[in-house]
Amino acid sequence: MTTQKLRLALLQMHVEAGSPDANFRRLTDMLEEAVNTGDKPDLIMFPEMWNTGYALDQISGLADSHGERTKALLSAFSRKHGVQIVGGSIAEGREDGVYNTIYVFDEEGNVQADYSKIHLFRLMDEEKHLQAGDKIGRFTAGKTEAGMMICYDIRFPELARKLALAGTKMLFVPAQWPNPRLHHWRTLLLARAIENQMFVIACNRCGTSGTSTFFGHSIIIDPWGEVIAEAGEEETILRAEIDVSLVDQVRSKIPVFEDRRPSLYES
Numbered sequence: 001m002t003t004q005k006l007r008l009a010l011l012q013m014h015v016e017a018g019s020p021d022a023n024f025r026r027l028t029d030m031l032e033e034a035v036n037t038g039d040k041p042d043l044i045m046f047p048e049m050w051n052t053g054y055a056l057d058q059i060s061g062l063a064d065s066h067g068e069r070t071k072a073l074l075s076a077f078s079r080k081h082g083v084q085i086v087g088g089s090i091a092e093g094r095e096d097g098v099y100n101t102i103y104v105f106d107e108e109g110n111v112q113a114d115y116s117k118i119h120l121f122r123l124m125d126e127e128k129h130l131q132a133g134d135k136i137g138r139f140t141a142g143k144t145e146a147g148m149m150i151c152y153d154i155r156f157p158e159l160a161r162k163l164a165l166a167g168t169k170m171l172f173v174p175a176q177w178p179n180p181r182l183h184h185w186r187t188l189l190l191a192r193a194i195e196n197q198m199f200v201i202a203c204n205r206c207g208t209s210g211t212s213t214f215f216g217h218s219i220i221i222d223p224w225g226e227v228i229a230e231a232g233e234e235e236t237i238l239r240a241e242i243d244v245s246l247v248d249q250v251r252s253k254i255p256v257f258e259d260r261r262p263s264l265y266e267s
């Protein structure tokens, strides 16, 4: 089986709630560091709602209108450095409200795909301030079919399974997952990787906003459920090289997708 290597860099950053200017500066610094130190990555990803944080009371004033500011920065950066970007997610302003949206950029700076979070997290009142997306998120990472979920979405195994059945071999997950649920974060991500036999690449934020603390622990898990790399709680760039051909090896060893009995458990 031929190898299909992909070098990843996850920017586990602190996010200032309500301060897009500070967050754009911090992200720009970390992007520069990602391409100017260590092995140049093929793909860079960052956390959920990195532009505004969870300043939900002010979100309609802070959101990036149609993602224009974000697209200007990330399109130019991906083109200049020939790197693919899964642009975390941003608060994106549209005519009908604010969405929590990922933009993906190819190595030439084109917007390749977008995905808006479809499950809003009521514990943080997201449904009072944000609009839910209405389509699933897929794109090609390197040469491989990939899917996207945002934070709370990982509690919905049906979505990950749908993406896997559609051909996804790598799942990208930006998040702002707070304490005290580190156990949920790791267990759910490991389960999504093992049950769907795919890479799970998840980037969480770190630091404190108001009364919420975020534990980081960005993580890259292979389709056998092994942790390839995992960050601690501090701001950092988590790097790893993965070999996507491992997905086919695992799927042929334990042929879960051939053994499914959907007629018995799907309505």
Ligand SMILES: O=C(O)CCC(=O)C(=O)O
Residues within 6 Å of the ligand: 121, 124, 150, 151, 152, 153, 155, 176, 177, 178, 181, 184
């Ligand atoms: O599901 C959880 O425990 C955390 C989810 C979350 O913080 C989010 O979706 O923003």
